[in-house]
Amino acid sequence: MQRFTLEAQNLHRSFGGVRAVDNVSFGVRPGELLALIGPNGAGKSTCFNLLNGQLKPDSGVVKFLGNEITGLPPRRVARRGVGRTFQITATFGSMTVRENVQLALMANRKELRRFWTPARRLRGGQADTLLERVGLAGQVNRPCAVLAYGDLKRVELAIALAGNPKLLLMDEPTAGMAPQERVGLMALVAELARERGMAVLFTEHDMDVVFGHADRVLVLDRGRLIAEGSAEEVRNNPLVQDVYLGGGFEEELAEVEPEPDPEQEAPEC
Ligand code: ADP
Ligand code: MG
Numbered sequence: 001m002q003r004f005t006l007e008a009q010n011l012h013r014s015f016g017g018v019r020a021v022d023n024v025s026f027g028v029r030p031g032e033l034l035a036l037i038g039p040n041g042a043g044k045s046t047c048f049n050l051l052n053g054q055l056k057p058d059s060g061v062v063k064f065l066g067n068e069i070t071g072l073p074p075r076r077v078a079r080r081g082v083g084r085t086f087q088i089t090a091t092f093g094s095m096t097v098r099e100n101v102q103l104a105l106m107a108n109r110k111e112l113r114r115f116w117t118p119a120r121r122l123r124g125g126q127a128d129t130l131l132e133r134v135g136l137a138g139q140v141n142r143p144c145a146v147l148a149y150g151d152l153k154r155v156e157l158a159i160a161l162a163g164n165p166k167l168l169l170m171d172e173p174t175a176g177m178a179p180q181e182r183v184g185l186m187a188l189v190a191e192l193a194r195e196r197g198m199a200v201l202f203t204e205h206d207m208d209v210v211f212g213h214a215d216r217v218l219v220l221d222r223g224r225l226i227a228e229g230s231a232e233e234v235r236n237n238p239l240v241q242d243v244y245l246g247g248g249f250e251e252e253l254a255e256v257e258p259e260p261d262p263e264q265e266a267p268e269c
């Protein structure tokens with residue numbers, strides 16, 4: 001068995017003169033929740049995009065399940081088993097929760113042609129099983145457009161799980177959620193990671209979520225990894241405290257929670 005589900009080795013990516021990702025190396029293990037934190041502009045999203053094929057690195061290597069995937073296009077990276085959560089606005093609001101998940105299940109099995117035929121019930125049972133697992137059993141027949149934001153995030157998770165990923169990338173998964181909902185969502189993600197042996201790499205601004213759920217934390221600052229360790233180790237690391245303004249970083253980070261990233265790409269259907 002591979003020690004790491006995903007390995008990044010010496011990744012570099014610059015934009016003009018800005019070294020957005022500067023010699024970054026790390027691995028994420030099966031079933032592990034790895035948090036990537038750092039101030040705005042630290043390079044977290046760029047790092048994600050290098051892993052999922054949205055961006056090509058200037059240099060460095062990405063390995064998934066032991067095979068090099070550096071520079072492969074997103075669709076092919078996804079097919080190998082790298083899932084990612086999307087902004088929920090990318091779902092079809094007029095379709096029901098179940099239909100959105102059916103569509104994702106069918107897309108992953110190249111059955112989409114059949115969706116618009118009477119076979120609309122295809123994969124309904126599987127969709128319901130996934131939706132029950134993410135706590136949405138009571139919502140399957142509701143159009144996505146009427147769901148509460150926290151529930152939409154769970155639909156988003158079910159859609160990502162439809163591809164049966166071995167690695168799930170979640171860039172700011174709890175942005176815009178109430179604190180209690182954030183903890184609930186990440187607790188669910190942690191359970192799913194254990195159950196499925198699925199590795200999870202996520203970025204997060206809420207330090208309660210990071211310290212409560214991450215098995216390990218990576219800290220990025222101006223493109224460079226400046227710390228790596230358990231939540232406790234990272235919290236007590238003087239370099240990290242410096243970056244987050246002298247230890248008061250919980251409040252600092254909570255205040256700068258960004259709006260959902262409009263540049264995130266819609267799922268391919
Ligand atoms: P984070 O997600 O940690 O907030 P980003 O990865 O979005 O950070 O950005 C890292 C740095 O790279 C920033 O200085 C940002 O302005 C720059 N950057 C990111 N994407 C682009 C782009 N497409 N073109 C130019 N500069 C970019
Ligand atoms: Mg970002």
